[in-house]
Amino acid sequence: MPSSVMPTPRREGDAPPPAAVSAVGLRKSYGDKTVLDGIDLHIPAGSVFALLGPNGAGKTTVVKILSTLIGADGGQAQVAGHDVAASPDGVRAAIGVTGQFSAVDGLITGEENMLLMADLHHLSRREGRKVTAALLERFDLVEAAKKPASTYSGGMKRRLDIAMTLVGNPRMIFLDEPTTGLDPRSRHNMWQIIRELVADGVTVFLTTQYLEEADELADRIAVLNDGRIAAQGTADELKRLIPGGHVRLRFSDPAAYRAAALALHDAARDDEALALQIPSDGSQRALRTILDRLDSAGIEADELTVHTPDLDDVFFALTGTAGVPDQPKEDVR
Structure with a gap:
């Protein structure tokens, strides 16, 4: 296409x-x-x-x-x-x-399905064939156009x-x-x-x-x-509506790690990994605030990652549902 x-x-x-x-x-x-x-x-x-x-x-x-x-x-x-x-x-x-x-309709070909739809839209025979040919090409169905749709x-x-x-x-x-x-x-x-x-x-x-x-x-x-x-x-x-987002900073220098922990007093520490975890909604403003605090202290992290809840977390939090949001057999209502 x-x-x-x-x-x-x-x-x-x-x-x-x-x-x-x-x-x-x-x-x-x-x-x-x-x-x-x-x-x-x-x-x-x-x-x-x-x-x-x-x-x-x-x-x-x-x-x-x-x-x-x-x-x-x-x-x-x-x-x-x-x-x-x-x-x-x-x-x-x-x-x-x-x-x-x-x-x-699996009993007729792909092209015939398209031409039937063109008839339902009251297109002329010539216009119907023109539209059908263009759409079959667009959707990469030209080779299969003459085959039954059931295949x-x-x-x-x-x-x-x-x-x-x-x-x-x-x-x-x-x-x-x-x-x-x-x-x-x-x-x-x-x-x-x-x-x-x-x-x-x-x-x-x-x-x-x-x-x-x-x-x-x-x-x-x-x-x-x-x-x-x-x-x-x-x-x-x-x-960002769901709590649990955070920024994770990792350091290779223990001194830089300790200095960052002092500058970011609200961070959770992982002394073994030399990593700090700071609660954050993942917004640009929140990230800038963290970086500004590090810059003011003259500290540079070796690695920074932003973790935000995914849509699964959002869905479950808003609906209280512990499964997938939909099923193919959904009720017509």
Whole structure:
């Protein structure tokens, strides 16, 4: 596939990018069970947003409401500038949805799957074949195009699934568990596809059972728990919410080590390793404070490492869940 083009960074004073999704107070109940209890979201266009949460947290319900598959009981939401309740057709024309389970028809070829999707989008025969050929090439499926999709590997089926979603040239794509069941190489290939989509200006709404995937891809992450957003922000912002971060300094000179221990009186000592551990949230300001204290004392560490909690720590702390955030068989709610 062609190499992606890095988007031009936004300069200070530039207008913020328009919202691909804007939701306020989304609510949904099934009988006496409240699934969503007032969800607020703001997702800039041309970004990757990851929604994490344990089973039954309401992730799929959020996706279904935003993609107009079900209605909300309360609140408002706009997707690609269209109100999901007042203008569902406008939303559907602007989005693509790739579900957790492949929509590929294994009885027909990859090319026939693509042409069928082109027919559903009312493309002319000529335009449908042109779009199909371009997408098959983009997703490295040309050699397999004439083969039944049932013969495809898991990674090929997921690539075909996303290619079919792109036939309608959507401005926003919902990807529900796009790499579940894929081997590591296929997963990394899928990550590259997602990056290229965003480089082309597409907004990606991602649900995933792999916390490393959200950490790797998402510009912003929200953790959904008990029908509410427990926290949202960048991966680094979320990690700083959880205690346990620290800076570790290691010295080869015992005299420098002792002097640093005096200068950094709040540090935990490891006399055998000549190492100090200082509590830190991992921010640039906190790191600068430590370095300034060392500089003032005329001390230089031989090794400095910053340790911050990972997204697993964040997830477990916010949800109280001691397992993976998602399972492929998640309830539709």
